[in-house]
Structure formats: C-alpha cells, structure tokens
Amino acid sequence: MNTIGGKRRFGAAEIILLLSIAVLVVVVAVPVLLILVNAFFSGGSLTLADVSAAFRNRGAWAAAATFFRLAVTSFNGHDVFKVLGESDTYEALLNSLFIASGTTVGSTVVGTFFAWLVTRTDIPYKQLMKGMFLVPFMLPSFIGAMAWKMLLSPRAGYINRFFMDVFNLDGPVFNIYSYYGIILVEVMYLFPFVFIQVCGALERMDPTLEESARISGAGLFTITRKITIPLVLPSILSGALLIMLYSMAHFGTVAVLGIENGIFNIPTLIYQRIHESAGNFASIRTGTVLASVLVTAAAVIIWLQNRIQGRGRYQIIAGKSFRPMELKLRGLRYPLLVVCLAYIGFTIILPTVVIFLVGGLRTYGLSFTMENLSLDNYKFILFDYQVTRDAIWNSVVLGFGAALVTMFAGVMISYVIVKMRVRGKGLLEFLGMLPFSVPGSVIALGVILAWSGKYGVNLYNTVWIIFVAYIARYMAFSLKANSAALEQIHDSLVEAARASGATTWQALRDIVLPLVRPGMIAAFFLIFLPSLRELTVSIMLYAPTTRTIGVAIYTLNEDGETVMSAAMAGVALVIIVIGQIFINRITRKRSGS
Numbered sequence: 001m002n003t004i005g006g007k008r009r010f011g012a013a014e015i016i017l018l019l020s021i022a023v024l025v026v027v028v029a030v031p032v033l034l035i036l037v038n039a040f041f042s043g044g045s046l047t048l049a050d051v052s053a054a055f056r057n058r059g060a061w062a063a064a065a066t067f068f069r070l071a072v073t074s075f076n077g078h079d080v081f082k083v084l085g086e087s088d089t090y091e092a093l094l095n096s097l098f099i100a101s102g103t104t105v106g107s108t109v110v111g112t113f114f115a116w117l118v119t120r121t122d123i124p125y126k127q128l129m130k131g132m133f134l135v136p137f138m139l140p141s142f143i144g145a146m147a148w149k150m151l152l153s154p155r156a157g158y159i160n161r162f163f164m165d166v167f168n169l170d171g172p173v174f175n176i177y178s179y180y181g182i183i184l185v186e187v188m189y190l191f192p193f194v195f196i197q198v199c200g201a202l203e204r205m206d207p208t209l210e211e212s213a214r215i216s217g218a219g220l221f222t223i224t225r226k227i228t229i230p231l232v233l234p235s236i237l238s239g240a241l242l243i244m245l246y247s248m249a250h251f252g253t254v255a256v257l258g259i260e261n262g263i264f265n266i267p268t269l270i271y272q273r274i275h276e277s278a279g280n281f282a283s284i285r286t287g288t289v290l291a292s293v294l295v296t297a298a299a300v301i302i303w304l305q306n307r308i309q310g311r312g313r314y315q316i317i318a319g320k321s322f323r324p325m326e327l328k329l330r331g332l333r334y335p336l337l338v339v340c341l342a343y344i345g346f347t348i349i350l351p352t353v354v355i356f357l358v359g360g361l362r363t364y365g366l367s368f369t370m371e372n373l374s375l376d377n378y379k380f381i382l383f384d385y386q387v388t389r390d391a392i393w394n395s396v397v398l399g400f401g402a403a404l405v406t407m408f409a410g411v412m413i414s415y416v417i418v419k420m421r422v423r424g425k426g427l428l429e430f431l432g433m434l435p436f437s438v439p440g441s442v443i444a445l446g447v448i449l450a451w452s453g454k455y456g457v458n459l460y461n462t463v464w465i466i467f468v469a470y471i472a473r474y475m476a477f478s479l480k481a482n483s484a485a486l487e488q489i490h491d492s493l494v495e496a497a498r499a500s501g502a503t504t505w506q507a508l509r510d511i512v513l514p515l516v517r518p519g520m521i522a523a524f525f526l527i528f529l530p531s532l533r534e535l536t537v538s539i540m541l542y543a544p545t546t547r548t549i550g551v552a553i554y555t556l557n558e559d560g561e562t563v564m565s566a567a568m569a570g571v572a573l574v575i576i577v578i579g580q581i582f583i584n585r586i587t588r589k590r591s592g593s
Contacts (some may be wrong), residue, residue, distance in 0.1 A: 004438070008355065009042055011223060016412055016415060017416055017422055019412060020412055020416045020428055021428065021458040021561075023409050023412075023413065024413065024428060024432055024475075025431070027471055027472045027475070028431050028435055028475065029431055029434075030450050032434060032435075032438060032443075032446050032448025033448055034447045034449040034450055035295070035445055036292060036295075037286055038288045038449055039285070039289045039292045040292075054319060080289055083289040083290065084289065084293070088264070089290065089293075092265055092268075094268050095254075095258075096248050096297075097248075099183055099254065100244050100248045101185050101502070102179070102180075102183040103187055103190060103243060103244075103247040104240050104244045104247065106183060106191075107186075107190045107191040107193065107194055107240070108194050108239070108240045110187060110195075111191040111193065111197075111239060112194055112195075112198050112229075114129075114195055114343075115195045115196075115198035115199045115202060116202065116224065116379050117129075117336060118130045118199065118229065119198075119199050119202040120202055121328075122326050122328055122333065123329060123333060123336055123340070124310070124333065124337055125337070126434060130199070131317065132344045133195055134192055134196070135348050136189045136191070137192045137279075137345070138347075138576055138577065138580050139188065139328070139576070139581065140252065140533040140572070140576075141185065141190070141251060141253050142161060142255065142256055142553070142554065143355065143533075143569045143572065143573065144185055144253075144351050145182075145253040145256040145257050145551070146256055146557055146566070146569060147253060147351030147354045148185050148257075149176055149177075149257060150354055150355075150364075150562070151176075151350070152172070152173075152175070152176035153172075153173070153176060153177065156365060157176065159173065159174075160172035160174070160393055177257055177260055177261040177263075178260070178261065179263065182257050182258055185253050185257065186293075190243045190246060191243075193240075193242045193243045194240060194243065195239075197235040197236070197238055198232055198235050198236055199237065201231075201234075202228070205228075205232065210223050210227055210228060213226075213227055221401075222581070224327075241301055241304060244301055245302070248294065248297050248301070249294055249439030249440060249441065249442075249536070250536070251267040251268060251440070251441060251536040251539065252266065252535050252536065252554070253269065254268050255268050256557065259272075259306060266290055266294050266441075267294070267440075267536065269290060270291060270346050270441050270445070270540075274287050274540065284448060286511055287445050288445055288449070289440070291442040294438075294441070294442055295438060295439075295442060298438060298439065327329035334436070339588075340431040355566050355569050355570050355573065356570045356573075357569075358563060358566040359377055359378065359566035359569065360374060360377075360378070361377075363563065364562040377563055377564060378571065380564075380567075381564065381567045387547060387552060388494070388552050388556075391548055391549050391551065391552035391568075394466075394547060394549075394577075395531070395532050395550075395576070397530070398466055398467055398548065399470070399529075399531035399532050402467055402470035402471050402527060402528075403523075403524045403525070404524065405471055406474050406523070407523045408477070408520075409471070409478065409487075410477075410479050410482045410520075410523055411478075411482045411513070411516060411519075413428055413475075413479060414479055414482035414483040414486050415429055415486060415508075415512070417432075417483060419491070419524065432475050432479040433476045433479065434476075435472050435473050435475055435476055436477075439536070440473060440537045441537075441540060443537055444536070444537045444538065444540035444541050446472075447465055447469045448460065448465070451465050452465075462543070462546065463546045466537070466541045466542065466546060469541060470527075470531050471538045473537055477523060477526040477527050478523040478526070480523045481520075481521060481523035482516060482519045485515075485516040485519025486512075487518065488515075488521070489511075489512060493511050494511060494512065497510070516543065525579070525582075529580065532572070532575060532579065533549065533550055533572060533576060534548065534550055535548075535554060538550055538551045539551055549568070549571075549572045550572075553565050553568045554566060
C-alpha cells in the first residue's frame with residue numbers, strides 16, 4: 001500500500017482491491033446468498049432497508065439487532081419442511097445419492113486402472129491411449145447420453161433391435177432408461193477426473209519402494225495392491241469426491257435418460273418445477289429450497305475431501321531425480337491393449353459415429369445405408385433453421401464475451417490474492433471458488449433472483465442473464481489459471497520497476513500483464529470451450545430467442561426431433577474439437593517458445 005507521512009493514500013492497489021471485492025460480491029455472493037434467503041425466509045420480508053436505517057441512526061449494534069429480529073420473525077420453516085417432506089423431493093434426493101455413489105465407484109475403478117496402465121506398465125501405444133482417455137473431458141455428457149439412447153433405448157435402439165431381430169428376443173438386451181444406464185453413461189464421461197489425478201501422482205512417485213518389493217519377490221499385483229495404490233490413495237479420493245460433487249449436481253444425463261422413465265435427481269426436479277409453472281415465484285422458491293439441499297451436499301463433500309486429504313498425506317516425491325518404474329506385463333501386454341482399445345471404441349468412437357450417422361438420416365429408425373443418408377439435416381441446421389443458427393451464434397458470442405470478461409476479472413482478483421498484502425483476501429479466494437463448488441442449477445436460480453427486477457435491474461428472458469451466470473460459473477477457472485501464472489512472477493520485478501520511478505499501473509501494464517499472458521490465454525479457453533457445450537445453467541435461463549447450443553440440442557431431442565438434435569450435436573462436436581485443436585497448438589507454441 002502507498003503511504004505518505006504514515007497515512008494511506010488511495011491508489012492503484014486500493015482500486016484493484018475494491019473492484020475485486022465488488023465483482024465477486026455482485027456476481028457471486030449476492031446470487032448465492034439470495035438462494036438461502038428466499039429458501040428460508042418468507043415473502044421477501046428479510047430486506048436490508050430497515051437494517052441500513054438502523055445502522056445510520058443507531059450504529060452497528062442496532063443494525064445487527066434489527067437483522068436478527070427480522071430473521072427470526074420472517075423465518076418460514078413450514079414451507080421449507082413441506083417441500084423437503086414431499087415424496088418427490090425424498091425420491092429425487094435418494095436418486096441423486098444412488099446415481100452419484102454408483103458413478104463415483106465406477107469412475108474411480110476405471111480411472112485408477114487406466115491411469116496405472118498408461119503410467120506404470122509397458123503396455124504399447126500408451127501416449128496415444130493417454131490422450132484418448134482424456135477425450136471425454138471435451139465431449140458433453142448429455143450428447144453421449146443421447147447417443148446411447150439411440151443405441152440402447154428398449155425398442156428403437158439400434159443395438160437392442162439388432163439382437164432382438166437376430167436372436168428373436170422378446171425384450172431388449174439392456175434398457176438405457178434405468179439407474180444403471182445413467183450410471184454407466186456418467187462413468188464413461190466422468191472417469192477422467194480420477195484418471196488425471198492418479199496419472200499425475202503415479203508419474204511423480206518415487207519407485208524405490210516398488211523396486212524393493214520386486215527384489216524381495218513380490219509379484220505385479222501384490223506390489224500394486226500393497227504399495228502403489230496406498231501411496232496414491234489421496235489422489236484417488238480427491239478425484240472420487242470431485243466426481244461425487246459433479247454427479248450430484250449433474251443435469252444432462254439424468255434429463256436425457258431418466259425423466260422419460262420417471263427418474264429425477266435434484267437438478268432435474270428443480271428444472272421440472274420451474275418449467276411446468278412457467279417460472280412463477282412460488283416454483284422458484286420451491287427451487288431454492290431444493291437448491292439448498294444441493295448446497296448442503298456440496299458443503300459436506302468438500303468438508304470430507306479436506307478431512308481425507310488432511311489425514312492422508314503421503315510423501316511420494318523424493319529429492320533426487322528418478323524415472324518411474326515400468327512394470328512388465330509379459331503375457332498380459334496385448335490382452336490389456338485390446339481391453340483399452342475396446343473401451344475407447346465402445347465409449348468414445350461408437351457414440352460419436354452414431355451421432356453423426358443419425359444426424360444424416362432422412363428419418364430416425366432407418367438403416368445406415370447410402371440411400372438413407374445425406375447432408376440435408378446439417379445444411380438445414382447451419383443455414384436454414386433460424387432457431388439453431390441463433391443458438392450457435394448465441395453460444396459463440398456468450399462464450400467469447402464471458403471468457404474475455406472473466407479472464408480480465410480473474411487476473412485482477414488473482415493479483416489481489418497472490419501479490420497484495422491485504423486483510424481479507426482469503427475471503428476473495430473463497431468467493432471466487434464458490435461457484436465451482438456450487439451446482440450450476442443453484443447459480444442459475446441465484447441469478448434469476450438477483451437480476452429479475454426485484455433489485456432494480458431486470459435481465460430476465462434476455463441473453464444478458466446467461467452472460468452474468470457464465471461469468472459467475474467460470475470465475476474459478478480464471479482464478480486458478482491466472483493465480484498459477486502470477487505465482488511464477490517474482491516480486492522483485494515489480495519492486496525494481498517501482499524503484500525506477502514507475503507507477504503501480506505502469507508496473508502492472510509493462511511487467512505483470514506481459515508475463516502473465518500465457519495464463520490469461522489458458523483461462524480464456526478454459527472458459528470459452530465449456531461455455532459452448534454448457535447446459536445446466538442455460539436450460540434454467542433461456543428464452544425463445546436466447547437458446548444456446550446445449551439448449552437447442554436438448555429441446556430438439558425432447559420435442560422428438562431426433563435426427564435434427566443429432567445433427568445439431570454433430571455440429572457442436574465439430575466446433576468443440578476444432579476449438580480443442582486450436583488450444584493445443586497455442587499451448588505447444590507457448591511451451592516451445
């Protein structure tokens with residue numbers, strides 16, 4: 001902080017601090033706080049007008065007393081317990097827990113197994129497979145759910161029809177409209193959370209313990225079970241809890257595969273209540289009560305993650321350089337390669353190919369022959385159908401704008417957190433990371449409450465409300481990328497500039513921003529690509545003219561326009577893959593330079 005004669009001077013540092021606080025309070029804190037206020041306090045009677053009047057007239061203690069009195073008198077436990085006591089709420093909560101638990105167990109087993117294969121064994125083509133196992137991160141899971149719906153729906157699914165016709169079966173081989181169908185699809189797209197964490201831990205692990213066990217005569221599976229897995233257990237649990245958190249709040253897969261069979265989780269129940277009532281306040285208030293359940297679940301999961309990681313500290317990195325031991329698979333080498341390739345083909349290639357083929361059919365249900373396939377649907381989606389053209393345009397503009405704003409806001413807030421010595425910056429970090437821990441449906445509800453005219457600004461049914469929600473949703477991505485870049489810049493560079501007569505603004509402009517630019521670019525694309533395929537937030541906020549790509553795909557599918565939704569999904573996949581290739585090239589150039 002700048003001082004003159006022992007007194008603080010209001011300068012660049014103070015402006016950055018105040019702007020950072022203002023951005024996070026307005027965009028993040030207020031919407032989340034309004035969720036809790038509207039869930040537990042009735043009629044909007046808990047307002048700040050009386051509190052601020054008491055503060056002006058009688059001071060802080062009077063304001064606190066006024067707030068407490070209003071909180072007690074306006075608390076409405078009756079409606080809260082009524083919503084929580086409904087059978088639909090109880091069933092949705094149980095469904096959320098069951099699906100999230102099954103997905104977590106399955107994803108943890110799959111992710112850990114493949115991470116071990118590609119990092120610690122001599123399986124062929126491991127770098128290629130490592131890249132392929134990361135592909136599900138790029139692909140929207142609700143599009144994958146649509147593909148498996150086309151393949152395994154009880155009567156019309158291509159796989160089920162094939163087996164029923166060839167083997168004269170009375171029923172389907174597998175019904176994708178089930179709890180186990182939802183869990184299997186979510187495992188396919190969420191296992192990279194564990195895969196990435198475990199790969200990183202295994203690649204950094206000192207192999208001397210494994211080598212000692214091997215010298216002592218221990219076999220491959222004994223070494224893995226008794227040494228390797230326990231050492232990377234914190235990473236496994238960290239990835240597993242991330243999957244649990246994500247699956248509890250996941251909308252797309254359950255919406256595509258569950259609703260048709262009466263399976264709802266909390267996010268889909270919130271959407272159904274608000275959608276069926278055309279967004280009236282009573283349904284929104286019901287949604288806030290349901291959202292508070294998700295917030296509570298998220299808080300418990302994050303607490304568990306911190307407890308487990310705090311207790312399970314293992315030193316897996318030694319001070320000397322080393323190369324991880326590569327275990328010899330011998331006769332299992334090629335059978336396990338076949339398992340990996342089959343998994344990649346079954347979970348990535350097959351559903352992707354089906355999406356593009358169905359998108360080219362003249363009518364859904366026809367066989368994939370040349371006379372039944374054409375590019376007419378893709379042409380119609382891209383050039384003739386106004387709804388999908390607008391959706392593509394909206395997604396690109398919203399993604400670009402949100403990424404740009406969040407990138408610069410993230411740099412500013414990260415600078416306060418990493419470089420400035422001010423009290424309360426821990427609160428800034430908490431607020432910035434809060435949306436990452438809060439489900440997307442909760443963010444959407446908070447934005448509706450904050451920006452629907454009650455507090456003087458009405459963005460409801462406009463593209464701007466989605467824009468604000470995207471900024472809140474992806475702020476954590478920007479903070480992580482920019483904080484990592486800022487931590488690599490030594491304070492002496494800025495101090496040298498200040499000693500040479502540069503102002504704070506000049507030091508930031510000429511030194512900090514050029515050095516942090518790679519982190520800013522990474523933050524931009526970390527936000528831009530996910531926003532192109534985003535569904536959970538957009539489905540709660542869209543209007544007829546503000547559909548995004550995800551919403552357009554979902555609504556077309558719900559309306560029975562299967563071939564059109566598949567064609568739109570194919571277009572989305574092409575845009576996402578092109579964007580990912582562009583990111584990879586930029587990253588390589590940056591790292592190479």
